[in-house]
Amino acid sequence: MKKKQEKTEKKAGQAETANVPNTAKKSAGSMISAVLVCMLGSLVVSFALNQVLKPAGFSPGGVTGLAVLVNKITGGRFPVGVAQIIMNVPLFILGYKTLGKEFIFRSIMGTVMTSIFVDSLSFTAKYWVLKTEPILAAVWGGVLLGIGYGIIFRTGATTGGTDIAARVLQKKMNYMTLGQLLLMFNVIFLIVVGLVNMSVSAALYTGITVFISSKVVDQVEGGVNYAKEVLLVSDKAAEIGADIISELGRGATILHGTGAYTGHDHPVLWVVVYNRQLPKLREIAARHDPTVFIAIKDVREAKGLTGAGRF
Secondary structure (H helix, E strand, O other), rough: OHHHHHHHHHHHHHHHHHHHHHHHHHHHHHHHHHHHHHHHHHHHHHHHHHHHHHOOOOOOOOHHHHHHHHHHHOOOOHHHHHHHHHHHHHHHHHHHHHHHHHHHHHHHHHHHHHHHHHHHHHHHHOOOOOOOOOHHHHHHHHHHHHHHHHHHHHHHOOOOOOHHHHHHHHHOOOOOOHHHHHHHHHHHHHHHHHHHHOOOHHHHHHHHHHHHHHHHHHHHOOOOOEEEEEEEEEHHHHHHHHHHHHHHHHHEEEEEOOOOOOOOOOEEEEEEEEEHHHHHHHHHHHHHHHOOOEEEEOOOOOOOOOOOOOO
């Protein structure tokens, strides 16, 4: 009996040992993937700055924008990437204790990569830049910048800057939201842009770039609304749910609700489907209950949407 127990323990130990390399491989693969994606985002940010925004005389906002202004004031003698890293160093030190090691490490990764790409590819502006109307440069610069930053943020990295400053300040100024603090920084930045360029138009165009990039970042980081959350109130919820599972391959959850006016109990069906599946879902619901109540809203991100689910 003792020998059997020893054999069992030995096998269990071997299994645990075998799992360690697999876990390490997955972790290493995940890190390599994050670095490669972060590099792609940094490349897009570099293109937005070197080919669109800088030639038009616009800044992207935040510490990166201040770095662009420093580069302009010094006549290009102070590289944007170097200025960005120098400005971020005190913020990294300030945020280290407040925000934690992992957040700061990822911020350093995103900042260094972006800085390297922006400076190393700045020579490409000699060969091609976007020559167009200022408003188009502001709009498309913002779009490209938002795509680049969004890709970086999806890896869990950031580009430091005002994001860190706002998070640190929020710890002490809890009566203000993170969004309000970032807005405050951006307003101050736009005033600086106007003073440096001695132009209200430059500040307004930069404001357009900052606004558009922030919206695009949200879409890229959180995901485009490709799915819908649907609530159906019907006494035929079980039958509708069964057909949704069999015909659409989606999971469904039956909740229990009570009408506030009638006091009657009604089953409520909750389901998340792809946009393209909505017409079929309506058809299924109407087939079982022509009077079914349906409420639909956008879903920014959905994980586990492949397969029928296990709800």
